[in-house]
Amino acid sequence: MRVLVTGGASGLGAALVERFRARGDDVLSCDVAPPSDRHLDVRSDDDWAAARDWVAAHWGGLDVLVNNAGVAGGGRVDVATLAEWEWITSVNLFGVVRGTRIFVPMLKQQRSGHIVNVASLAGLVHPAGMGSYNAVKAGVVAFTETIGHELASHGIRASVVCPSYFRTNLMASMQGADAALGAVVSRLVEESPTSADDIAAAVLEGMERGDEVILPDQAARDAWALKQHDRAAYDAVMRAQAEKLEQL
Numbered sequence: 001m002r003v004l005v006t007g008g009a010s011g012l013g014a015a016l017v018e019r020f021r022a023r024g025d026d027v028l029s030c031d032v033a034p035p036s037d038r039h040l041d042v043r044s045d046d047d048w049a050a051a052r053d054w055v056a057a058h059w060g061g062l063d064v065l066v067n068n069a070g071v072a073g074g075g076r077v078d079v080a081t082l083a084e085w086e087w088i089t090s091v092n093l094f095g096v097v098r099g100t101r102i103f104v105p106m107l108k109q110q111r112s113g114h115i116v117n118v119a120s121l122a123g124l125v126h127p128a129g130m131g132s133y134n135a136v137k138a139g140v141v142a143f144t145e146t147i148g149h150e151l152a153s154h155g156i157r158a159s160v161v162c163p164s165y166f167r168t169n170l171m172a173s174m175q176g177a178d179a180a181l182g183a184v185v186s187r188l189v190e191e192s193p194t195s196a197d198d199i200a201a202a203v204l205e206g207m208e209r210g211d212e213v214i215l216p217d218q219a220a221r222d223a224w225a226l227k228q229h230d231r232a233a234y235d236a237v238m239r240a241q242a243e244k245l246e247q248l
């Protein structure tokens with residue numbers, strides 16, 4: 001298969017690239033930083049157009065588009081700045097939209113393809129202090145469901161990946177005025193028992209099953225189940241976490 005992965009230089013992106021290549025796929029790893037096969041800033045229309053042109057010239061089409069590139073952010077509503085909101089939205093949401101829009105005509109023409117958008121459990125479960133991150137990841141979830149409906153008649157599938165905390169270098173991109181929130185999230189990432197490779201393996205399994213929503217780790221599945229089946233308990237947990245954050 002022919003696969004393009006954004007944010008492929010590190011973290012989950014690098015783990016996905018390795019997993020795809022290990023099974024024999026042709027992979028184009030794109031990132032703003034090395035090591036990657038191609039420089040691609042997901043905020044740049046020109047970079048996306050160049051990546052599409054490369055795919056068309058070298059592969060003649062694309063089987064899997066993985067919109068994985070993202071940054072970490074967040075902050076309580078009265079602490080996070082609007083500039084922080086604009087930054088995280090430009091990368092985590094509009095980056096996904098740009099990548100999808102640039103490749104959909106190609107996928108429609110070939111009447112096949114799979115778009116895999118990496119969101120987060122934060123797109124389904126919304127802890128305190130993470131308003132901007134929750135909002136953009138929820139947007140990715142909604143966008144993915146929408147294009148799944150729109151593109152089904154063209155033979156194109158869409159899946160969204162919603163992992164809980166896992167060990168990655170994503171926190172290196174963390175920006176924001178809410179230092180207390182940053183410290184809490186960094187600790188949760190560092191102490192997670194789940195690696196980026198664990199998540200990547202589960203993503204490929206979910207794709208093979210045809211899952212539209214891929215919950216790749218048990219913590220994510222448990223949290224989502226709690227919200228669905230016991231909303232009162234879920235709210236209690238979230239509000240207790242919010243109170244702890246206020247005490248930091």
